[in-house]
Amino acid sequence: MAEPSALSIRDLAVQFRNEQGVIRALDGVSFDLRAGQTLGIVGESGCGKSVTARSILRLIDRPGRITGGQILLDPAGPQAIDLTALDPDSRQMQQVRGGRIGLIFQEPMTALSVHYTVGNQIIEAIRQHRDLSKADAKAQAIALLGEVGIPHPQRRIDAYPFELSGGLRQRVGIAMALAGNPDIVIADEPTTALDVTTQAQILGLLQRLQREKGIALMLITHDMGVIAEMADEVAVMYLGRIVETAPVERLFAAPRHPYTRALLRAVPSILATPRQRLSTIGGAVPHPGLRPTGCSFHPRCTEMLGERCRREIPASVPLGVSGGASCFLPGASE
Amino acid sequence: MLVYLLRRIGLAVITCVFISILTFIIIRLPPGDFVDAYIASLAASGSTVSLEQADAMRRDYGLDQPLPMQYLRWVGRVLEGDFGVSMVWRRPVAEVIGDRLWLTMLVSLAALFLTWAIALPIGIYSAVRQYSIADYIFTTLGFIGLAVPNFLLALILMYVGFRYLGLNVGGLFSTEYVQASWSWGRAWDLAKHLPLPAAVLALAGTAQLIRIMRANLLDELRKPYVVTARAKGLSEARAILKYPVRAALNPFASSIAYLFPYLVSGSIIVSLVLGLPTVGPLLLQALVAQDMFLAGAIVLLLGIMTVIGTLISDLLLTWIDPRIRLGGR
Ligand SMILES: Nc1ncnc2c1ncn2[C@@H]1O[C@H](COP(=O)(O)OP(=O)(O)OP(=O)(O)O)[C@@H](O)[C@H]1O
Ligand SMILES: [Mg+2]
Numbered sequence: 049m050a051e052p053s054a055l056s057i058r059d060l061a062v063q064f065r066n067e068q069g070v071i072r073a074l075d076g077v078s079f080d081l082r083a084g085q086t087l088g089i090v091g092e093s094g095c096g097k098s099v100t101a102r103s104i105l106r107l108i109d110r111p112g113r114i115t116g117g118q119i120l121l122d123p124a125g126p127q128a129i130d131l132t133a134l135d136p137d138s139r140q141m142q143q144v145r146g147g148r149i150g151l152i153f154q155e156p157m158t159a160l161s162v163h164y165t166v167g168n169q170i171i172e173a174i175r176q177h178r179d180l181s182k183a184d185a186k187a188q189a190i191a192l193l194g195e196v197g198i199p200h201p202q203r204r205i206d207a208y209p210f211e212l213s214g215g216l217r218q219r220v221g222i223a224m225a226l227a228g229n230p231d232i233v234i235a236d237e238p239t240t241a242l243d244v245t246t247q248a249q250i251l252g253l254l255q256r257l258q259r260e261k262g263i264a265l266m267l268i269t270h271d272m273g274v275i276a277e278m279a280d281e282v283a284v285m286y287l288g289r290i291v292e293t294a295p296v297e298r299l300f301a302a303p304r305h306p307y308t309r310a311l312l313r314a315v316p317s318i319l320a321t322p323r324q325r326l327s328t329i330g331g332a333v334p335h336p337g338l339r340p341t342g343c344s345f346h347p348r349c350t351e352m353l354g355e356r357c358r359r360e361i362p363a364s365v366p367l368g369v370s371g372g373a374s375c376f377l378p379g380a381s382e
Numbered sequence: 383m384l385v386y387l388l389r390r391i392g393l394a395v396i397t398c399v400f401i402s403i404l405t406f407i408i409i410r411l412p413p414g415d416f417v418d419a420y421i422a423s424l425a426a427s428g429s430t431v432s433l434e435q436a437d438a439m440r441r442d443y444g445l446d447q448p449l450p451m452q453y454l455r456w457v458g459r460v461l462e463g464d465f466g467v468s469m470v471w472r473r474p475v476a477e478v479i480g481d482r483l484w485l486t487m488l489v490s491l492a493a494l495f496l497t498w499a500i501a502l503p504i505g506i507y508s509a510v511r512q513y514s515i516a517d518y519i520f521t522t523l524g525f526i527g528l529a530v531p532n533f534l535l536a537l538i539l540m541y542v543g544f545r546y547l548g549l550n551v552g553g554l555f556s557t558e559y560v561q562a563s564w565s566w567g568r569a570w571d572l573a574k575h576l577p578l579p580a581a582v583l584a585l586a587g588t589a590q591l592i593r594i595m596r597a598n599l600l601d602e603l604r605k606p607y608v609v610t611a612r613a614k615g616l617s618e619a620r621a622i623l624k625y626p627v628r629a630a631l632n633p634f635a636s637s638i639a640y641l642f643p644y645l646v647s648g649s650i651i652v653s654l655v656l657g658l659p660t661v662g663p664l665l666l667q668a669l670v671a672q673d674m675f676l677a678g679a680i681v682l683l684l685g686i687m688t689v690i691g692t693l694i695s696d697l698l699l700t701w702i703d704p705r706i707r708l709g710g711r
Pocket of ligand 2: 097098099236
């Protein structure tokens with residue numbers, strides 16, 4: 049289990065500043081993405097999953113800004129790079145994007161430009177990171193399309209994205225993310241926009257590619273079922289913080305944070321009796337601008353310990369293979 | 383694609399037929415006809431025309447026949463390139479219009495290209511650097527540009543150009559070239575005179591197009607495919623120019639269709655002020671004198687030019703946007 053970390057996030061803080069005030073979208077996020085492993089990131093809408101993904105690639109748009117922390121690429125190696133120290137428009141950052149870290153998107157419909165053929169967009173990504181002639185790059189692109197399971201890749205390479213189905217388009221998205229041979233891939237809810245059968249196919253494809261290429265995959269989702277199937281390790285996010293990390297079996301067997309327990313209870317089970325009421329988490333995610341004091345989950349927590357949870361912020365989750373929870377409950381941080 | 387093309391061309395032809403009918407009707411709308419106007423102008427100078435003389439004139443010009451016949455005769459001759467005789471100038475219409483039609487097109491096209499050349503980079507800059515100081519300056523200038531009437535700007539520019547810069551102002555040719563036949567010297571002279579009227583005509587359209595380009599690009603910049611492009615490792619400039627700018631380019635193609643008639647009609651007042659030998663002032667004179675054949679020819683030609691402009695803009699759109707090109711596939 050103790051693979052070296054390919055990407056280490058430490059105390060990452062991201063703020064959006066506008067007329068209404070400052071939104072602390074990320075507030076001290078730390079986790080390790082281990083080489084060749086899949087890290088699942090779960091959390092409700094708005095908890096900062098996409099902001100985490102984008103800040104790793106330094107693609108946060110104004111008025112967002114990284115205000116603290118580190119994003120370390122190859123932290124164990126001799127040439128560790130802190131991505132937060134790079135200029136987002138620098139050469140080095142451009143080489144990291146696509147070349148070291150690939151990104152797969154949620155919306156296969158809008159993530160590809162309708163103005164260029166699939167081939168044009170993939171070949172561009174290949175040539176951005178490898179010194180290949182046009183013809184070689186095209187051959188590579190066809191091979192890549194075949195690899196992600198697109199039938200008749202020689203023909204499909206000249207198709208426009210709007211001529212493909214959602215599933216095929218997401219396969220193109222995956223091919224594009226892999227075009228620069230990255231060793232880290234971030235998939236931001238890659239199957240949310242797809243129907244269930246296609247979802248399963250895409251997840252299967254991701255899993256196969258991840259194993260074959262030894263990719264470190266950071267899989268963002270709000271679907272616990274996807275986590276159970278895909279992840280080696282899990283990080284649970286709530287309001288811009290990681291509240292629990294754990295190896296996947298442990299998370300499902302013995303969740304340590306009350307929020308994780310609530311999330312797991314909210315998963316509808318096919319074993320449930322018909323018309324059984326779905327369990328929900330009480331209350332709604334507060335706006336990140338109105339963060340509760342103390343532990344930010346306390347207003348919705350069913351296991352609250354009292355004043356302490358309202359006043360003090362629990363220590364962040366311990367880094368390490370067995371993980372832990374950011375909570376005052378006894379035994380949470382072991 | 384071929385079907386689309388044929389349908390567009392078919393529609394263009396039908397539109398031209400309607401334009402010709404409308405042209406004919408509009409010209410016949412004012413009470414009385416050319417002969418009445420002629421009699422009136424003679425009466426103003428003291429002489430009179432007898433009823434028989436007037437009837438003879440009406441027969442001469444075919445004005446005594448039913449309207450559909452007059453229309454068909456007119457269209458038939460137009461198709462042969464014979465636009466009839468201008469009743470005021472007493473010369474063939476084709477000869478009266480002469481170079482003016484091409485000069486009008488030239489001035490309008492120059493204005494259109496100037497509009498693009500200014501609006502495209504400024505629009506892109508304003509969107510990419512939204513709310514920067516330069517964006518605010520361009521926005522302010524743009525609103526001023528929209529608000530200032532063309533002819534006023536023409537007067538100001540003429541004054542400044544003549545008084546302080548010693549530029550060639552007024553007309554499209556220097557005096558020695560006005561009557562000359564075409565030569566390199568005359569073309570160069572024309573090129574020197576072109577910037578001022580083109581700039582005056584381009585002003586409002588430019589301001590408008592900058593606003594459109596900025597708004598469109600701001601929309602496009604928010605779309606996920608821009609993040610995709612940047613996540614590939616493309617440089618900021620390349621990612622923006624290749625993807626969102628391309629998508630925001632549609633209004634530029636459409637601008638041919640909607641700016642063209644505006645440029646042509648807008649050029650009437652500006653042409654009068656600047657003394658340009660374009661069809662604008664000629665059309666005005668012809669309408670005032672109810673010079674039916676001349677006015678009809680000009681209105682018809684301008685209408686057809688606009689239809690052709692629309693056709694070109696449609697074709698450009700299919701080139702820019704593959705969804706239109708492959709719509710039937
Ligand atoms: N451009 C922005 N301007 C202001 N605030 C923003 C912006 N982008 C994100 N945020 C803030 O960051 C928070 C986290 O957003 P993020 O997109 O990361 O959520 P998410 O976890 O990916 O949710 P989802 O599951 O819906 O994708 C949001 O609640 C929002 O308040
Ligand atoms: Mg998201």
